[in-house]
Amino acid sequence: MTHPIPWHELEPGDHRICCPACGTKPRKKDMGVTILSHDHGIAHCFKCGLIVSKRDERELSDTERKAYKRRMDALRKQHDAEQRERQAQAAAEAGLRWLASAPVLDHPYLTAKGVKAHGLRVLDGVLLVPVRDSNGVLHSLQTIDRSGDKRFLFGGRVKGCYHSIGRPSGLIVIAEGYATASTIHEDAGSAVAVAFNSGNLLPVAKALRAKYPCIDLYIAADDDWTTPGNPGLTAATEAARAVGGLLMKPDFNGLQRGPKDSDFNDLKRLIQEKEASQ
Ligand SMILES: [Zn+2]
Structure with missing residues (x-):
């Protein structure tokens, strides 16, 4: 990894960041991060599959585990929809330039x-x-x-x-x-x-x-x-x-x-x- 996950800069909630493993441009936010509390967070890259978690000594409860999964699924859906939208825009642009x-x-x-x-x-x-x-x-x-x-x-x-x-x-x-x-x-x-x-x-x-x-x-x-x-x-x-x-x-x-x-x-x-x- 070229840089670590900036856990301390992220408030509890859901975020999208540039993946420390595969991200090359700051605007490519392929990684979803969910922070449950200041000592618990999970990050998942939807492009390369990297998963990193930050947790304290305590085991995660079932409720917490489910909350992570739900929120990460939502982040992934949002990411995939954005990607499809960008791909459709690029394909349209490619067609126009090809014609011209x-x-x-x-x-x-x-x-x-x-x-x-x-x-x-x-x-x-x-x-x-x-x-x-x-x-x-x-x-x-x-x-x-x-x-x-x-x-x-x-x-x-x-x-x-x-x-x-x-x-x-x-x-x-x-x-x-x-x-x-x-x-x-x-x-x-x-x-x-x-x-x-x-x-x-x-x-x-x-x-x-x-x-x-x-x-x-x-x-x-x-x-x-x-x-x-x-x-x-x-x-x-x-x-x-x-x-x-x-x-x-x-x-x-x-x-x-x-x-x-x-x-x-x-x-x-x-x-x-x-x-x-x-
Ligand atoms: Zn990645």
């Missing part, structure tokens, strides 16, 4: 990454990557600006959603980022799915497994070799295992690898640089 957007001719980000536009649009100089569920419903957009800064529409659903490129024939490769997935699609010709981030590899793998029970799923890992715990490789390994898929890891052997070189797009760039220097 234009086909991509070229873009500095695509040039920098050495990949083409596959199913992208552009609006006000910003690339739009559609975030769709496995039925093709548009839920949100990932925006990529000229400098490569990537964002999602606020509150939009991403979990289990992806951007697919190419028609699957026997196999689909799932990768984190657009440039990585495009590199694999352009070089290997295979259908690819952009999962957007490592935490979404598993939900996307499951969504694709449900849609295509018999297809071969490959998970192309970002090898975050300089980040403790290697989140990219860890998540890719877990996703591959969960759906009976195959793990693909970029092999940087014999290349001048920099600390940020982690994915198949980086690998291709380094191979091209090496060939050009020979």
